[in-house]
Structures are given as structure tokens and as C-alpha cells.
Amino acid sequence: MLSASDAAFKVAKRERRSGNLPEVLIWRELRKRPGGFKFRRQHPIGSFVLDFACLERRLGIEIDGTAHDRGDRPERDKRRDDELKRRGFRVLRIPARDVLVDLDAAIRGIVAACDDQSPLHHQPLAGGPPPRSGEVF
Template sequence: MSLPEVLLWRELRKRPGGFKFRRQHPQSGAALDFACMEARLAIEVDGEAHNRGDQPQYDLQRDRRLSADGYLTLRIPARAVLSDLDAVIPAIVALCEERGPLHRPTAGPPPRSGED
């Protein structure tokens, strides 16, 4: 892993917001830098190389494949992780909360006939 990925993983493994994250998670024929399965969020830390050559087109195709599988891809510039990690973590948590878990726990059994 690159330095920005190491720094981000050090924080994500603490389960911010109560969300569990995986690193190098295989999905849609690729290894995601990080993933929150509960929120179906793929997190990619992009260095400068992602802006060169055919890499932007490749990333777009990859994001489309992930979207077809129900994942939203969050691309974070490596420089953002290095310069302001304290802002990156709450942004990730907020996005996880916004997407919410796919399956919410029930509030108990349904009411019996005649009950509210």
C-alpha cells in the first residue's frame, strides 16, 4: 500500500461511525483499496497517475462496473489524505450514513391483530 493508503487504513480500521471497512477487497474483477460492505461503498485513493494517459477512462469503466453491482465509488485524492486526513474520515462516515445499511434491524415482531 502507498503511504496515503496506509494512513487512511490506520483510521478506517478503528471503525469510525461504527462502520467496518475492508482493505484490498475483491469486487467486480478488481481489488478495491477499501470497502464498506454495509453501505456498499468502494473507496479508492488516487495518486497523480490516475490523471494520466488512459487511466481516467479505465477508472470510469471500473466505476461503472462497480455501480452495476450496487457500489458507489468514492475517489479520494492521495494529496487530500496526506494534507487533511481529519477531514477525509468524517466525509467517508457521512457518506456511509447517507447510504445507510442495506438491511436495517427490525424493531421487533410485527404487532398482533388489533394492536398498533
């Protein structure tokens, strides 16, 4: 089960109300379920809040502005990504400027990352074991 801290829920709620232009543009497209994938916006996991998440594929999407290139942010982002990886999530980082330059390419990249990630639940194999009694009429 995925859990989050109370502080993460509060941050997620506040962030859903705001949003910078690249995140707003991405969300406008992700709401259309590209590739058939469902996405969540400002999704809390543990003490972190992902910009976007595809829970079915355990993929977190972060839209990074220029602040992520300065100071200790690269190290903090790496520690954050490592913790999310331990929780079973892969993190895709997209520079905000890439979203502004070519939104369609960013969406294609997200869908491709979802396609590359194994689904959380697999469909039963054809010819697998028969259903248990009571499951078929």
C-alpha cells in the same frame, strides 16, 4: 453474493502487504471503525480490487494518486466505477494529496459517505408484523 476472480484475490493479497503512504494512513484510522462502520482493505469484487470497502453500506473507497489523472486512466476509472455500480457499490474517490494534507477531513468524508448510503439490511419497523411462531419465548 459478492464474488471475485482468482486473479483479483492474488492482487488483493499482494497489495495488502505493500501500500503507499496515503493508504497506510487511511487504513490506520479506518481500523478504528469511525462512525461505527467496519471497513475492509484491498477487497476483491469481480475482477477489481477496491482499496477499501464498507460492505454494510456497499461503499468502495479509492485513494487516487496523480497517475489517475493521466492518459486513459480517467476513462478506465469511469468504466470500473460503472461496473461496480452495477454490482450495487458506490465508489468514493479521494485524491492521495488530500489524505496527506488533511487526514481527518478525509476520514470525515468517508464516514459522511457511509451515512449517506442506505444500509444493506434495514432494521424491522416498530409496530411491524409479529414474529413467527417459535421466535419468541
